[in-house]
Amino acid sequence: xxxxxxxxxxxxxxxxxxxxxxxxxxxxxxxxxxxxxxxxxxxxxxxxxxxxxxxxxxxxxxxxxxxxxxxxxxxxxxxxxxxxxxxxxxxxxxxxxxxxxxxxxxxxxxxxxxxxxxxxxxxxxxxxxxxxxxxxxxxxxxxxxxxxxxxxxxxxxxxxxxxxxxxxxxxxxxxxxxxxxxxxxxxxxxxxxxxxxxxxxxxxxxxxxxxxxxxxxxxxxxxxxxxxxxxxxxxxxxxxxxxxxxxxxxxxxxxxxxxxxxxxxxxxxxxxxxxxxxxxxxxxxxxxxxxxxxxxxxxxxxxxxxxxxxxxxxxxxxxxxxxxxxxxxxxxxxxxxxxxxxxxxxxxxxxxxxxxxxxxxxxxxxxxxxxxxxxxxxxxxxxxxxxxxxxxxxxxxxxxxxxxxxxxxxxxxxxxxxxxxxxxxxxxxxxxxxxxxxxxxxxx
Numbered sequence: 001x002x003x004x005x006x007x008x009x010x011x012x013x014x015x016x017x018x019x020x021x022x023x024x025x026x027x028x029x030x031x032x033x034x035x036x037x038x039x040x041x042x043x044x045x046x047x048x049x050x051x052x053x054x055x056x057x058x059x060x061x062x063x064x065x066x067x068x069x070x071x072x073x074x075x076x077x078x079x080x081x082x083x084x085x086x087x088x089x090x091x092x093x094x095x096x097x098x099x100x101x102x103x104x105x106x107x108x109x110x111x112x113x114x115x116x117x118x119x120x121x122x123x124x125x126x127x128x129x130x131x132x133x134x135x136x137x138x139x140x141x142x143x144x145x146x147x148x149x150x151x152x153x154x155x156x157x158x159x160x161x162x163x164x165x166x167x168x169x170x171x172x173x174x175x176x177x178x179x180x181x182x183x184x185x186x187x188x189x190x191x192x193x194x195x196x197x198x199x200x201x202x203x204x205x206x207x208x209x210x211x212x213x214x215x216x217x218x219x220x221x222x223x224x225x226x227x228x229x230x231x232x233x234x235x236x237x238x239x240x241x242x243x244x245x246x247x248x249x250x251x252x253x254x255x256x257x258x259x260x261x262x263x264x265x266x267x268x269x270x271x272x273x274x275x276x277x278x279x280x281x282x283x284x285x286x287x288x289x290x291x292x293x294x295x296x297x298x299x300x301x302x303x304x305x306x307x308x309x310x311x312x313x314x315x316x317x318x319x320x321x322x323x324x325x326x327x328x329x330x331x332x333x334x335x336x337x338x339x340x341x342x343x344x345x346x347x348x349x350x351x352x353x354x355x356x357x358x359x360x361x362x363x364x365x366x367x368x369x370x371x372x373x374x375x376x377x378x379x380x381x382x383x384x385x386x387x388x389x390x391x392x393x394x395x396x397x398x399x400x401x402x403x404x405x406x407x408x409x410x411x412x413x414x415x416x417x418x419x420x421x422x423x424x425x426x427x428x429x430x431x432x433x434x435x436x437x438x439x440x441x442x443x444x
Contacts, residue, residue: 001030002030002032003030003031003032004031004032004041004042005023005031005034005040005041005043006036006037006040006042006044007023007046007080008043008046010045010046010047010054010057010081011046011048011050011082012048012050013150013197013236014150014152014155014199015046015048015081017151017199018046018080018107018152019044019046020142020150021107021140022044022046022107022110023143024137024140024143025107025110025111025137025140026042026114027143029114029115037068038068038072039072040075041075042076042077042078042114043065043075043076043077044078044079044080045061045062045078045080045081046080047082048082048083049081049083049085049169049340050082050165054082054083055083055087059094059095062095062098076099076100076114076117077097077098077099077100078098078099078102078113079100079101079102080103080104080110081103082103082104082166082169082170084101084102084103084104084126085126086169086342088101088103088126089101089124092122092124098122099123100113100122100124100125101122101125101126102123102124102125102126103125103127105127105133105171106125106133107133108129108132108133108136109125130155131174134174134176134180138180141187142184142187144188144193145192146192146388146389147193147387147388147389147416147417148193148196148386149188149197150196151184151196151197151198151199152199152200153181153199153200153206153217153220154173154174154176154200154201154202154203154205155170155173155174155200155201156170156171156201156202157172157173158173158202159202159239159241160277160344161266161276161277161278162275162276162343162344163276163306163337163340164340164343168342170201173201173205175207175208177208178210178215178220181220182220182224185227185230186227189227194229194231194417194419195230195232195386196224196230196233197234198217198220198233198234199235200235200237202238202242203237203238204238204239204242204243204244204247205239206220216244216247218246218247218249218250221233221235221247221250221254221257222250225254225255225257230256232256232386233257233258234260237264238261238262238263238264239263239264239280240263240264240265240284240288241279241280243263243288248288248291248292248295251292251295251296251299252295252296258402259296259402260299260300260302260402261292261300262301262303263285263303265282265303265323266305266306266309267305267306267312267316267319268316268320268322268323269315269317270282270283271311271316272309272311272316272320275309276306276345286323286326286327289301300374301329302329302331302332303327303332303333304332304333304334305320305324305333305334305367306335306337307337307356308336308337308350308355308356308359308360309345309351310349310351312359317359321362321366324363324366324370325366328370328374329367329370330370330371330403331374331404332371334360334364336356336357336359337351337356368429372427372428372429375428375429375432376427378401378405378427379425379426380423382422382423382424383421383422383432383434384401385400385401385419385420386399386400386418387399387411387416387417387418387419387420388416390413391408395410396408396410397409397410397411397413397415397416399420399422401432405431405432406430406431406432407431407433408431408433408434409433409434410435411436415436420436420437421437422435423435423436423437
């Protein structure tokens with residue numbers, strides 16, 4: 001008899017990828033994906049530990065499940081992901097409603113845990129076993145059929161930035177075998193993927209050695225270039241230290257690699273970068289920017305910024321603002337520093353909240369200004385859009401341009417999966433709105 005399972009996914013693209021692979025796994029033991037949240041046999045919360053109050057969001061979500069199943073047989077409640085890894089047994093001790101806690105490197109064990117689950121017997125599985133996990137999932141076809149599909153090529157981090165919990169929740173850097181990545185890419189293309197986004201905590205640190213050959217992310221991009229059905233290639237998240245010349249060269253040789261680089265810098269101050277243990281300088285970052293711009297002036301950048309990191313002075317902050325003005329990032333994430341338990345920065349003295357808020361507001365004023373200016377530059381222009389899906393409850397279609405801008409327009413569902421030229425009529429900070437160019441359609 002089939003059982004119903006639902007996964008609530010928080011956080012990054014890798015969590016979304018992981019959730020889809022969990023669905024692929026549990027299908028083998030009779031669980032089917034369901035949106036009927038009132039009648040579930042298993043409720044999984046796939047958690048993220050990067051942003052502030054991540055742990056409390058999990059407990060709030062559990063509260064909603066408890067309320068929903070107050071007078072019903074409760075589903076098996078599974079906490080997965082990075083909060084599960086970081087908090088593990090503490091979560092079970094705090095919230096008896098939780099049945100299973102499982103970390104990101106133990107997903108290959110989820111079937112066994114569900115099969116052997118005994119009511120009122122709690123399970124905690126947070127061992128780092130990355131190789132076994134990927135060996136397991138390499139034998140299960142990726143059934144994701146989205147037009148734009150994620151593909152994890154690398155996990156973990158060896159950088160140990162002072163503020164970051166990833167090395168403790170995802171473990172050391174691990175690069176999947178090159179041939180296994182290509183096999184999964186072929187499966188996604190067969191399923192209908194027109195765009196593949198390569199994922200990793202340090203995706204451009206990918207390094208897989210086989211005999212005398214070392215495969216890098218550039219080798220994956222060059223290989224994917226050969227698949228005619230695939231139209232676009234992207235990758236995230238990258239680190240400045242790993243932005244090697246062979247990867248930069250791909251922006252010259254590849255026709256499918258999109259001219260949009262998400263490259264987190266975190267601060268425009270070398271002093272703060274050193275305190276963060278980022279292992280790169282502002283000058284090195286700008287050099288990468290200039291190399292890429294020289295290869296292709298149409299390349300645009302986005303980044304991540306941590307504002308008011310402990311020790312940040314007005315001078316340090318102004319250096320960050322000056323960098324933003326210089327590069328004119330078109331879409332970036334910015335947050336006030338919030339400490340993560342277990343990290344080197346967790347016990348540092350925080351900057352005054354009001355000062356931190358003022359700095360964040362000023363940062364976002366510039367970031368949003370450049371983002372909106374970029375969007376306005378598309379008005380009355382025809383741009384290439386990959387159509388991803390139909391917006392639920394509307395007659396409109398959703399797609400993205402080469403810079404990951406959301407593009408919304410009227411159209412029929414038979415355009416999904418195709419590239420079309422869309423003339424942009426209006427924009428806001430986050431989206432572009434237009435109509436199909438009838439006389440200038442892109443080939444599918």
